[in-house]
Amino acid sequence: MKVITESINFSTKGFSDIKDITSMINNKIKDSKLRKGIVTVFVPGSTGGLTTMEYEPGLIKDLKNLLDKIIPSNIPYFHDETWGDGNGFSHLRASLIGPSLTVPFSDGRLLLGTWQQIIFIDFDNRPRSRNLIVQLIGEE
């Protein structure tokens, strides 16, 4: 059994930009030589979240609309009074979706469904460069 700490880097546009990070995670598993275990993907920050979805253009729009409805970006938040950066809605969306996703792998591949992708959502209100933690625990 081994623990391997890796990270992945990419750019986002913010404003609920949804990125499919599945192949980046699968590559980290391949590089690790681990055959069986779990991978924990983690957002070290408070304006991004992780979940899975069928990554197709219709659902990408639907998910953005849902987030706008539940946590609107155009109403006042107390957070914005504290810092003045206007991203209170980004923080709330991140806490709701959550910063951590653990996915099992076997035979060196993620055990995802055929139409299921791992996504990172950047809830911030500006383009960002993102660095996510990819921690693998498993055996060769």
Added chain:
Amino acid sequence: MKVITESINFSTKGFSDIKDITSMINNKIKDSKLRKGIVTVFVPGSTGGLTTMEYEPGLIKDLKNLLDKIIPSNIPYFHDETWGDGNGFSHLRASLIGPSLTVPFSDGRLLLGTWQQIIFIDFDNRPRSRNLIVQLIGEE
């Protein structure tokens, strides 16, 4: 330390059918002979989710009502234009609740509260046969 990959199978009715899968998970721990570790339950698909609740008839109704309110099934979604299968709401509910749940166990049993059960919710709009991944990491 060992990694063991198992799965559980069951039928659902769809439409936010909520299944208590606690005893199925506890049985997998018992069969594994592991005494201490974590179990990651994972939905390999994009229309189901995992969380915990007190599994009693009142709350089961409340949780379905809540999901209907936040993500209604009777409004149009862009996803439905893509595939025509009318389950855009199922996908969104699944992304919100999340496909992964990690629970610690000790002395060969899940460390749940007395009135807390692990539930799978089938958000799809038809009956399904479901197969969930149960990955155990721990020691004997």
Added chain:
Amino acid sequence: MKVITESINFSTKGFSDIKDITSMINNKIKDSKLRKGIVTVFVPGSTGGLTTMEYEPGLIKDLKNLLDKIIPSNIPYFHDETWGDGNGFSHLRASLIGPSLTVPFSDGRLLLGTWQQIIFIDFDNRPRSRNLIVQLIGEE
């Protein structure tokens, strides 16, 4: 590789009382002597949840307001007919936010962002004494 099962204890005021438990978790990692691995924090109960946030007074208010809006405490729930303890809203909030959070650590410290804290939210409708499971898996 080792598995270590610990717990943390603290009091809450209920009613979406949000507690920053980051230093308690970091102390458990330090005591464990593990350098690299994952920690799974788990709520053994069905009226509390875990996520991360920037722990500042404005956002604390915003998050409480959001929960009151999505899952109001002043409307009837079927759960309240079952038990009469009036905390149906607490259970629903707990199922939505989720009882489990897995965070990677390296060099003996949580891999959190600079302005990111691990929070426990007590959704119950009364003050509580809480005991959370902290399960560490990793190597020295």
